[in-house]
Amino acid sequence: MLNYNRTTEQWQEFDRDHHIHPFSDPDALGKQGTRVITKAEGSYIYDSEGHKILDGMAGLWCVNVGYGRKELIEAADRQIRELPYYNSFFQTAHPPQIELSRLLSEVTPQGFNHFFFAGSGSEANDTNVRLVRHYWDIKGKPEKATFISRKNAYHGSTLAATSLGGMGYMHNMGGKDGSLLPGFEHIGQPFWYLEGGEMSEDEFGLARAQELEEKILELGAENVAAFIGEPIQGAGGVIVPPSTYWPEIQRICKKYDILLIADEVICGFGRTGSWFGSQTFDIKPDIITMAKGISSGYIPISASGIHDDVFKVLNEGGNINHGYTYSGHPVASAVAIANINYIKDHGLVEKVRDETGPYLSAGLQSLVDNHPLVGEARGRGMMAAIQLVKDKDTHEVYSGDQDAAGMCKNHCFENDLIMRATDQSMIISPPLTISINEIDELLDKAKLCLDLTAKDLGVL
Numbered sequence: 092m093l094n095y096n097r098t099t100e101q102w103q104e105f106d107r108d109h110h111i112h113p114f115s116d117p118d119a120l121g122k123q124g125t126r127v128i129t130k131a132e133g134s135y136i137y138d139s140e141g142h143k144i145l146d147g148m149a150g151l152w153c154v155n156v157g158y159g160r161k162e163l164i165e166a167a168d169r170q171i172r173e174l175p176y177y178n179s180f181f182q183t184a185h186p187p188q189i190e191l192s193r194l195l196s197e198v199t200p201q202g203f204n205h206f207f208f209a210g211s212g213s214e215a216n217d218t219n220v221r222l223v224r225h226y227w228d229i230k231g232k233p234e235k236a237t238f239i240s241r242k243n244a245y246h247g248s249t250l251a252a253t254s255l256g257g258m259g260y261m262h263n264m265g266g267k268d269g270s271l272l273p274g275f276e277h278i279g280q281p282f283w284y285l286e287g288g289e290m291s292e293d294e295f296g297l298a299r300a301q302e303l304e305e306k307i308l309e310l311g312a313e314n315v316a317a318f319i320g321e322p323i324q325g326a327g328g329v330i331v332p333p334s335t336y337w338p339e340i341q342r343i344c345k346k347y348d349i350l351l352i353a354d355e356v357i358c359g360f361g362r363t364g365s366w367f368g369s370q371t372f373d374i375k376p377d378i379i380t381m382a383k384g385i386s387s388g389y390i391p392i393s394a395s396g397i398h399d400d401v402f403k404v405l406n407e408g409g410n411i412n413h414g415y416t417y418s419g420h421p422v423a424s425a426v427a428i429a430n431i432n433y434i435k436d437h438g439l440v441e442k443v444r445d446e447t448g449p450y451l452s453a454g455l456q457s458l459v460d461n462h463p464l465v466g467e468a469r470g471r472g473m474m475a476a477i478q479l480v481k482d483k484d485t486h487e488v489y490s491g492d493q494d495a496a497g498m499c500k501n502h503c504f505e506n507d508l509i510m511r512a513t514d515q516s517m518i519i520s521p522p523l524t525i526s527i528n529e530i531d532e533l534l535d536k537a538k539l540c541l542d543l544t545a546k547d548l549g550v551l
């Protein structure tokens with residue numbers, strides 16, 4: 092039995108001595124000590140010192156239904172007793188994975204009726220790479236194998252997902268481009284506020300989308316398999332593309348016969364005020380990557396949604412030589428079903444679209460209007476970023492020792508609010524169940540931490 096009664100110091104010591112953390116410097120973290128999170132309820136997490144912390148990040152963009160929902164807990168409990176594991180490799184299946192596939196065909200956009208399961212967003216994107224290459228091979232075009240993505244995109248941390256992603260520091264782990272596979276190319280991101288220069292937002296959206304056409308022509312359309320993009324880039328800093336961007340991407344993919352993959356790992360399951368970000372931006376993808384909100388992070392599971400037009404080809408292509416021990420795991424599938432039903436039964440997508448999304452957005456806009464550090468607030472629904480700037484007119488950001496976002500993140504930590512720093516943006520992505528009162532608390536605390544940061548920087 093796990094001993095829950097250790098002291099914070101003991102947890103920190105064992106953590107330092109035995110645990111390697113993701114995306115962290117082990118030596119620096121060991122010296123700093125970790126914050127030990129022991130329980131959670133609703134929109135709040137609690138640490139081993141008894142602090143009650145408002146979770147403005149829903150874990151890691153994933154706890155869409157909030158913590159402690161008995162429907163999900165009971166689904167796991169029942170399924171682990173009934174059938175804790177069985178595979179679906181050798182002509183077998185089980186009720187949870189079958190039912191989850193059916194339910195996903197109901198909530199995903201029209202034309203998505205087939206789903207391949209994995210354990211994480213990264214594995215789902217690896218699956219996409221393999222299925223897309225298989226698709227083109229079946230169609231007699233095996234040379235159509237290169238993937239185009241964007242700089243500063245995040246698609247996961249396996250080798251293929253790292254390569255799909257556009258994070259230079261990830262590519263360079265293991266030496267220059269040491270983690271970048273051949274066959275993966277990257278174009279500019281549609282980040283108008285910091286990269287738009289003299290262009291209008293609409294002009295810039297078109298220009299960045301047209302980089303796809305230039306890249307396809309450079310590589311030869313006969314060599315390009317697919318374009319992948321998050322409807323709104325999440326980990327990259329909640330980058331909302333100009334309205335001209337996605338229609339142009341769509342046009343180009345169609346013109347050159349390139350598949351379009353929408354990575355909905357963050358945007359999916361209500362976060363942008365639609366079931367999927369593709370619906371918010373009217374994107375018509377061929378493949379959808381789903382994870383995180385599919386089970387609200389209660390248990391690991393992900394899925395690749397395959398459009399009928401693509402599935403028809405795969406269905407005629409013989410064996411799919413791909414799969415994971417935990418593809419469509421029964422307990423994970425049962426929790427995902429309970430989670431999707433919870434989102435439906437509580438009208439969370441509509442709540443985000445009509446009530447809490449506009450409320451959060453108005454609150455953030457008032458920071459833009461009134462706070463010296465806030466240059467822009469961007470986002471949709473329950474997914475937002477506050478852009479910190481040194482100069483609101485030129486959009487110049489702080490740099491070097493004046494790491495405004497790093498300072499702000501530390502103040503949030505001390506004031507029991509989880510708000511992430513990405514470059515010079517503060518990220519907000521709370522549970523979709525967050526109440527209006529809790530949003531007020533989030534905004535009040537955010538303002539307090541921005542004020543403290545402004546004081547540190549000598550601008551207040």
Ligand code: PXG
Binds near residue numbers: 151212213321327355
């Ligand atoms: N696609 C997207 C769009 C993601 O945001 C993944 C794929 C990979 O999912 P897995 O389950 O393999 O982690 C993600 C994950 C951050 C951060 O710092 C974001 C993610 C993961 C870790 C850190 O914002 N997103």
